[in-house]
Amino acid sequence: MSNVVVVGTQWGDEGKGKITDFLAQRADVVVRYQGGNNAGHTIVFNGEKFALHLLPSGVLSPDKINIMANGMVINPEALISEIDGLKERGITDFDLRISNRAHIVFPYHIELDSAFENTGSDKIGTTKRGIGPTYTDKAFRSGLRMGDLLDLDYFKNRLKAALDIKNNVLKMMNRETINFDDLYQKYLGYREIIKNYICDTSVLLNELLEDKKVLFEGAQGVMLCIDHGTYPFVTSSSPTAASVPLYTGIAPRHINNVLGIIKAYTTRVGEGAFPTEFSNDVADKIRKTGNEYGTSTGRPRRIGWLDLVVLNHTKRVSGITGLSVMLLDVLSGIQTLKICVAYKYKGEIINVMPSIVDHLNECEPVYIEMPGWQEDITEVTSFDELPMNAKNYLNKIQELTGINVKMFSVGPDRKQTIEVEKVL
């Protein structure tokens, strides 16, 4: 059966939520494969806004199976509050499955995330949700997983061992230590609420792949990938499509349809290199019209022109087979648009992303300029209805990346998502 991976091609916040929600209507199964509540997207459903951080986008429709896969790190408190939030608004009927191998975020991870951020010079600008320390524990083999909650002796012993070490680290960092009994009791409470959702999602997903349509929902963007992003200013997991088999427990052969979500310009939150960043009246206008403030933290996003060095890098490492260009309407009314087609580094033109972030900081973007369009395009329902200059802009992206624009978006509502070619 057909399936699709939805991947952010920039530094996150490209509008994946909207496309995932759109495609989720056609999918039977929605799988979130990495990250935690560092992510966040707003979905407009029946005229109401829903901010989701952990739950897969299919939860708003009762007939979907929603999987939180093994590649995720899950804060149970945040998860329960998200579930409660939906229930309060009448959304009670959803099918949720949580991988027994997904890692659990504990308060000491959050404490350490903020302690590390406030120490030393290389501030990453994390979301302070404990994501990095939880993935660190996973790699260090000292993490606890959702399935551990189903065996209380095992859970208790592992938590005790982990907390002893963490309390020493917290002391070293002049932070308050955490009492074991309080923490254990708290997590026992969470266990009661979520235990029925926990299962082996790899087994389930392999069965579902036989005859169901599956949508794999990435969080963040490829430039925040721990391997292929602007390291060390990245998150601690890999949003690439290549990580889907590992992070969900399926064979790589299932991954051949990858929709790259790209904003018509670029944004970034947190620190780190951003070659096409600019600040002037036009950037302010884009931030205001595009409502470019973080869904999870409310931080204003940094604004830049579209960067095709980034997009071609993402295409290579993530195998993008189609594009969805988001927030095209936000560029209406701008006289001249710029697209970065290469970088100038130490006097040489390069079109490959340097691996050292300091080198990327020294790169100057090489731009082509294109005339913008003045028309309001928010009512447009097809590619043909776009003003000529907007068509030219999309065509240029296709030409310079060799990837077809399969969808584009001209506003926040579901009906403002235009499909040029069927994706799922």
Ligand code: IMP
């Ligand atoms: P962390 O994921 O909280 O460790 O943060 C690491 C970096 O990734 C920081 O620059 C964050 O701002 C960024 N980041 C994490 N999640 C998102 C997201 O969903 N959208 C945009 N940036 C993100």
